[in-house]
Amino acid sequence: MPIRAAVTVVLTAAERHRLKKMAYGHKTPHQTRQRATIVLLATRGRANAKIAADTRLHVDSVRTWRGRFAHGGIPALTDRRRSGRPARFTPVQVTEAKALACQLPAESGLPLSRWSCPALAVELTARGITDGISASTVRRWLRQDALKPWQYRSWIFIRDPAFRAKARRILDLYARTWRGVPLSADEYVISSDEKTSVQARCRCHPTLAPGQEAQQREPRDADDR
Incomplete structure (x- = not known):
């Protein structure tokens, strides 16, 4: 089976200076330091297996970062953006859950004086707002806006x-x-509606002159200095 040749890496003076700072900087993250070291060793013509042995990394990791730098330069040494797991619930569902928590259970015909997270989870599923939801998820949503319907005193809420x-x-x-x-x-x-108040405001009271006590204190303070 033929052995794939290692990618040739050539550096400019600016790239070499920056990579050395990345490889030997005390505040550089560990992963960034490893990747910069791989590139610097690759510029010396070393094989991927030799670099892997020197850095105690897998040869596939060395081959990956060596190739990414050869094609993309220093910016390619950063992690690529990951999409992550798609959100299970929409922002509208989250908002409707919070709106329901601001209503009294009696308005929904439930024999409860106050909401709890398990009761909200059951009611959200019963209304078809969500297919299925756990009490911990409801608790996390309410915590975002500091909502505690189980401790309510009174609510002023209009359902549109x-x-x-x-x-x-x-x-x-x-x-x-x-x-x-x-x-x-x-x-x-x-x-x-999230901008701070920037309109000009006039003074409600006129500016007052300093009192007699303040006027008498000024000369004394000057003599002390």
């Missing part, structure tokens, strides 16, 4: 019949989506 449609439009914008189409890099979402 068009809540779902209105909330979906706002939540999609927070997720950088408009009418099902993701926003591009040059498009921005600005929420005016």
Whole structure:
């Protein structure tokens, strides 16, 4: 079986200087230091097996980072962005769960005085808001907004019949989506209700002159200095 030749790595002076700082820097993350060391050893013409033995890494790891640097330079030594597991619940479902927690159980015809996370999970499934949800997930959602319906005193809450449609439009914008189409890099979402107060305000009271005690203290303070 033929042995695949190692990729040739050539560095510029700037790249070599930066890689040395990455490989020997005290504050450099361990993985970044290993990858920079692989590239520096590769520039000396060493084989991947030799580099793997010197760095105590697997030869496949050495081959991967050596090849990625040869094709992409120093930026290729960083981890690629991972999509991760897709969200199981939509922002609208999360918001509806929080809205339900702000209602009294009696309004839903339940013989409960206060909500608990298990009771909310059962009610969300019964209403068809979610297919199935655990009490721990509900507890995590409520913790985001410091909601504790089991400790409530009173609520001022209005349930809008068009809540779902209105909330979906706002939540999609927070997720950088408009009418099902993701926003591009040059498009921005600005929420005016989250801006701080910037309007000019006039003084409610006129500026007062300093009192007699303050006027008498100033000369004494000057003499002390």
